[in-house]
Amino acid sequence: MANDLLKKRVINFTDWEQEAEKRITPHAFTYIKSGAGNEETLRANEEAFYRWKIRPRFLKDVSERNLSITLFGKKHPTPFILAPIGMQGIAHPEGEKATAKAAQNMNVPFIASSVSTYSLEEIAHESVDNSRWFQLYWSKDWEITSSFVKRAEQAGYEAIVVTIDTALLGIRQGDLTHGYSPLKLGEGAGNYFSDPVFLSRLNESPAANIEAALKELVNVVYEPSLSWEDLSFLRKHTNLPILLKGILHPEDARLALEHSVDGVIVSNHGGRQLDGCIAALDALEEVAKAVGGKIPVLFDSGIRRGPDVIKALALGADAVLIGRPYIYGLAADGQMGVEQVLLNLGADVDASLALSGLSSIKHISPEIIVKKG
Numbered sequence: 001m002a003n004d005l006l007k008k009r010v011i012n013f014t015d016w017e018q019e020a021e022k023r024i025t026p027h028a029f030t031y032i033k034s035g036a037g038n039e040e041t042l043r044a045n046e047e048a049f050y051r052w053k054i055r056p057r058f059l060k061d062v063s064e065r066n067l068s069i070t071l072f073g074k075k076h077p078t079p080f081i082l083a084p085i086g087m088q089g090i091a092h093p094e095g096e097k098a099t100a101k102a103a104q105n106m107n108v109p110f111i112a113s114s115v116s117t118y119s120l121e122e123i124a125h126e127s128v129d130n131s132r133w134f135q136l137y138w139s140k141d142w143e144i145t146s147s148f149v150k151r152a153e154q155a156g157y158e159a160i161v162v163t164i165d166t167a168l169l170g171i172r173q174g175d176l177t178h179g180y181s182p183l184k185l186g187e188g189a190g191n192y193f194s195d196p197v198f199l200s201r202l203n204e205s206p207a208a209n210i211e212a213a214l215k216e217l218v219n220v221v222y223e224p225s226l227s228w229e230d231l232s233f234l235r236k237h238t239n240l241p242i243l244l245k246g247i248l249h250p251e252d253a254r255l256a257l258e259h260s261v262d263g264v265i266v267s268n269h270g271g272r273q274l275d276g277c278i279a280a281l282d283a284l285e286e287v288a289k290a291v292g293g294k295i296p297v298l299f300d301s302g303i304r305r306g307p308d309v310i311k312a313l314a315l316g317a318d319a320v321l322i323g324r325p326y327i328y329g330l331a332a333d334g335q336m337g338v339e340q341v342l343l344n345l346g347a348d349v350d351a352s353l354a355l356s357g358l359s360s361i362k363h364i365s366p367e368i369i370v371k372k373g
């Protein structure tokens with residue numbers, strides 16, 4: 001399959017998106033593609049990149065290039081991380097297992113979602129030698145929260161990523177029209193149905209009464225009361241680095257530092273939560289300034305091509321999370337598709353770096369970009 005796709009020159013984001021659309025159900029495709037509301041923020045995420053232009057320098061010997069970065073003391077060959085994307089079973093039967101294998105082959109850290117189709121242990125099994133982080137949806141049932149964290153530690157996950165922009169799910173028109181909720185269909189149950197605490201809350205096993213089990217899952221998945229003080233609970237339960245995903249305000253970045261958080265991810269959840277909120281890229285510079293290099297600043301929401309990565313790093317990101325592009329690769333061609341998307345993006349970043357007159361990711365600085373219009 002991969003060769004067929006390459007013969008068809010499936011190279012860039014829109015090509016992968018079209019291939020994905022051909023291979024999965026319309027409802028699943030709409031779910032992945034959509035943003036919240038009028039999709040103003042979804043569009044803004046990509047448009048924000050157009051307003052920044054790279055100002056290249058020349059005659060700088062770019063014959064050898066280094067794309068590597070270091071995060072939490074660990075070196076990675078590219079500045080990519082696979083974003084937490086839940087319910088990957090809707091994109092491919094192998095779901096997160098295929099993604100985890102691809103991530104391992106490509107040496108790219110993978111952030112496994114709380115609402116994965118497969119359990120965090122199954123995902124770990126497919127990528128024993130690779131960096132894995134666990135994305136936490138802080139459950140309304142805090143014993144489930146601490147159980148997830150304990151399991152992630154035991155399974156060798158290296159960081160906990162708390163998503164803070166999901167007090168509830170954003171209003172997504174297409175899914176509501178279709179009445180489509182993969183969570184309610186059980187596509188996000190991998191971690192819950194294998195969790196001793198979650199199972200202890202049920203009167204009957206999920207096998208005996210799937211409706212009741214899914215109802216309980218949907219009931220406990222988010223904790224809308226979560227506040228800054230609660231982070232100390234998490235700190236008591238783990239020594240792993242804690243990152244907050246969804247930071248958009250410099251004041252929240254300062255609060256993250258105050259609460260001894262180990263990293264922040266500037267993100268608006270790919271425009272899927274609050275429509276009308278600022279483009280993630282437009283939040284990056286100020287957040288990075290507020291953080292002042294004290295902890296890593298990661299970025300997602302709108303990364304599609306190599307130059308996007310250069311721009312995000314120039315505005316202060318230490319690495320970028322790849323979201324929809326790899327899920328389209330997964331939908332189009334499973335593990336091979338994810339690998340191909342990462343290879344294409346890697347080649348694009350490499351070329352963009354060289355053509356900007358830089359030989360290392362470490363040399364990317366604010367001076368290489370200018371704001372236009």
Ligand SMILES: Cc1cc2nc3c(=O)[nH]c(=O)nc-3n(C[C@H](O)[C@H](O)[C@H](O)COP(=O)(O)O)c2cc1C
Pocket residue numbers: 031032033045083084085086087113114115135163245267268269270271272300301302303322323324325
């Ligand atoms: C289908 C889908 C499911 C997602 N599931 C999660 C999730 O479970 N946890 C989470 O923190 N973010 C989730 N996200 C958000 C991504 O981690 C990331 O922030 C977003 O995809 C970045 O935007 P982009 O895909 O437009 O680049 C999801 C995104 C998509 C498209």
Ligand SMILES: O=C(O)C(=O)c1ccccc1
Pocket residue numbers: 086115166169183188269272
């Ligand atoms: O679809 C999403 O963006 C998402 O993050 C999510 C999280 C939990 C349940 C369903 C979807």
